[in-house]
Structures are given as C-alpha cells and as structure tokens.
Amino acid sequence: MEFLSRFDRPYEAQRPPIHPLIIDKISLNFGGVRALNEISLRVDPSQIFAIIGPNGAGKTSLLNCINALYRPQEGRIMYGKVDLVKVPPHQLPRLGIARAFQNIELFSHMSVLDNLMLGRHIYMKKNLLQALLYWGAGQREEIEHRRFVEYVIDLLEIQGIRKAIVGSLSYGLQKRVELGRALSLNPTLILLDEPMAGMNTEEKEDMARYILDIREEWGITVVLIEHDMGVVMDISDQVAVLEFGRLIAVGKPEDVRSNPEVIRAYLGREHR
Amino acid sequence: MNPDEILKFLRLTYTALSDGALLALIALALVLIYKATDVINFANGEFMLVGGYIGYQLLVWLQVIESPSVAVLLAVIGMVVATTLVGVLVERLVLRPLIGEPIISVIMVTIGLSNVMQAIVGLIWGKNPRPLPIDIIPRFSPFRIELEGARRPLNLLPDTLIILVIAFILVGGLLLFFSRSKHGIAMRATADDQQAAMSMGISIRFIFALTWSLAAIAAAVAGLIIAHVTNGVSGDIPGVGLRAFPVIILGGLDSIAGAIIGGFAIAFIETFASGYIDPGLKTVSPYLVLLIVLMIKPYGLFGQKRIERV
Incomplete structure (x- = not known):
C-alpha cells in the first residue's frame, strides 16, 4: 500500500x-541603468503569481534575480531561511526552485527523456559501477527516477515524443x-518566463491547464511572466x-x- | 605473395595499432575539453610533458622500493593524483577568470599556457632527456614469427600489445564515464547549454575542473607511455601531442568515436605511407588525407555541423 501511495503521487x-x-x-543596476528599483513582493505558497509590464520593464531581470543568475546590489530575496542573493545558481534546484526560460534552453541534442532525466540529476546517488551494471540499488534508483519522469510525461501529455530529439520538435512542444x-x-517554486509566447490559442489553453493542474495537484508555487492578458487574468491569484524597473501595482x-496607473502605463498604451 | 612482404605488412599493422591507440588517447583529452568547454586546448602536449616528468620524478623517488611493480603502481597513482591537481589548478588560476570571455581568448591563453608549462619543466628538470629509472612496462622477450622463405624472422615487442590494452581500458573507461555516470551526463549537459545545466543543479565550475582533470590524466598517461617507448622523458613529448590535431579534425572535434577511429586512421596512414612509399611521408601524409576528407566532409567524419571557426 505504501508502495502505491508513494508512486501515485511521486512528487x-x-x-x-x-x-x-x-x-x-x-x-x-547595469552600469548606470537601474533595471530594478527597490522592488518588494511576497508570494505565498501554492499561489500562481504573474508578473506583467511593458517590454524592458525588468520582468525577466526580476526572475533572474530570484534564480540567482543576476545579483541585485541591494536587498534580499528570502526563500525559507535562505537568502537567494547569496546562493550559487546551481544550488537552487536543491532548495526546490526550478526555472523555464523565455528563449528555450533545452539540451537540444538529447532526447526528451534524457532532458527530463537530467532534472533528476540532483537526486541521484548511485555510483558509476552501479550505473554500469544496472543492478541492485543502481537499478532501483534508475527505475524510481524514470517513474517520476513518466509521471511528468503523462501530466504534460508528451508520451508520443518521449524518444524524439528535442531539437527536432516544434516550438510549442x-x-x-x-x-x-x-x-x-x-520543485516547490517554479519560475516560468513567458511559457505561452509564440503559441496558438489551443496550445495556450493547454499550457494554462497544465499550470493550473500543477498548482492544484502538486501544490507548488508558480511565478510567471506572460503577455497574454486574457490568460494572466484567468489563471493568476x-x-x-x-x-521601468518600478513596481506600480500588485x-x-x-x-x-x-x-488607473496600470491602465495608463500598460493596458492603456497597448490599446491606444 | 612474398613472405617478406607478409611479415612487413604484419609489422606495420602491429606498429600502427599501438600508435593509433596512443593517438586516440591523446585526441580524447582534446575532445573531452572541447565537448565540455568549447575550447581547443593547445597545451595538451604540455599536459603530456608535465605528466610524463611527474611520473619520471616519482619513479626516481620510488625506485628504492624492492619490488619494481609496486614502485610503478605507486608512481602511476601518484602521477594521477598530481596531474588531477595540475588540471584543477589550471582551471582555477588560468581558465576560470576567463569565463564569459570569447572562446578565442581562451584558446590563445592555452597557447601561452603551453609555453609556460614547457618553461617550468625546463627549469625543474633541464633540457636533457632522462631515461626512466624503472621500466613501467616489463621488457618481455619479443614474439618471434617465422615464415618459410623469409629472409629474417619478425620480432614483435609485447610492450606494444600492453600499450594497446592500457589505451583501450582508459579510452573505454572515459567513454563509459561520459555516457553512463551522473557526472558524465552533467558534462554533456554543460556542453549543450550552460545556463540550462545550471538551472538543473549542475555546478559549471565543478564540471570544468572535472573535465580539465580527466583530460590532464589522459594526457599524463599518454606522456608516460611515450617516455617508455622513447626510452625516457624529454622535451620532444609535446611534438607527439601535435599529431593529435589531424586526428580530431579528421574525426570531428566533438566526437569521442571520431577521436578513436581518427586515431587509428591517422596511425595507419602514417605507418603505411612511410613503410610502403617513403619514410619522409610520415609527417605529411595525415595532412594530405585530411585535406581530401575536409573537402568532402568539412566537419570531420563524425563531427556535428556547428564548428566554431577560429
């Protein structure tokens, strides 16, 4: 029974x-340019939190700061007891923070399965010998990781392209x-930079559904940047x-x- | 066919095989670094030089041990540890400050590094060749192949076979490491997309240090083997390293299989051209073949079509 419940919800x-x-x-600051100006935000657990704003407003910079790729000169970003400003970027997955990029950064020469299995990298303990023999603890571990990955594959309905080389897939896929x-x-916190950019309506609806599913089932926090106002207004909490690097409304x-400030700065400008 | 000719063919094949294994090992060190960091390491020959001399020095110190096989074993282990440190040091002091700089700058720095390493070796050990105090591979008596009607029997040194085995084990080990182990997969991921690798929890610095260390070890073993074959360490070792460049260009800069097949191909071309046509062709022949191959397959036989032109 324990076996079942564990793998029904492997996350x-x-x-x-x-x-x-x-x-x-x-x-x-980038030199004399102030990309982000005294931004303070609180994102509660299991929320879907959207960041919007005109091009160049600093949305991706903010995400990069949370992701430890940029180091803000002032301020702190606390996740639990950890200040993300002081953590090396490769430690973030171990703290439960994952990121999907705006311009896809997949390992394009590997298969879909290999890309996903790489996400399990931080949890792998087996040594080379066990991996080679594919036996005992090594085999059990591999199967467990594969089971997790298969769960994700089912969730996102990409069963058919498991073995495809990522570089050969369509943009939406x-x-x-x-x-x-x-x-x-x-992860417990996932950062999505324009997950629906360049998608058609159907693909956007699918993506919105996945994001809602993940939050609903896994209970994780989602921080996303998106330009499609319809989607943002529908799914965000x-x-x-x-x-221009300032927070004008939340x-x-x-x-x-x-x-009114938002309408002036953003929505208004777009509809003028 | 004339029996002398058969024996000559056997002798050339035998030489080419061990030479090819050695070249494959050296080329692998280059490919490893290129795959993970996009850098062509022009100091590869000097890594062989330094590794060879460290091995030599350890053998000098350890020759007091009664059993030569224990001494050799300890020396090889010590050499692996020491060259790992050299690899980590080079990464830390020379290459890490260059992260984010154009690749061409890093490549130029490896050329500078090769001069510095040669100078350091010259400072410590001088310019004269030095024989290894103990044979790292025992000198067995040669196999003798006699054919009826041949003027002379063919003597084949077993060393050559042992070198072939050592190279195979190392190349095979690295291959498995790269394709199966967690860190090997992390290295491939880093080579593909550094930012994504980082967001998957992979430490780029660790991977770079690991890559340079592995390459340094492969180069050092190659250096020690050359020292054995040429009866001692000398400043000529990096010259052998240069022969690996046609190998990786032929096989494809980023292909491990290419390094292995290219290594044997170049060794066979060299040996047969010098054995059957003219000894002077040994150095030139790989480049002649290379020219033809590059006309047909500009990315090498197994290379991916995305080579940086430098």
Missing part, C-alpha cells in the same frame, strides 16, 4: 519544504518539454505590474485591471 517524496517567497527591497524538465526537479487580477 510527495524527496521534496524540499515549501516556503513563501519574500522579495525585500531589491535593486539591480519544446516549451512543454522545458516545463517538464523543470518539473522533473520536483496575484498580479504584479512593473514599469494585487488580485480584477483590482490590477481597474488600477
């Missing part, structure tokens, strides 16, 4: 604890595979609006939508 095993994400007055790879890390989608 419940081995997962690092979930925390609120607290961004505390971070500022980021690659986006889906990248989400799958991030999920293979079994909270929306933050950036303009709140429930309906409040943000009616905020």
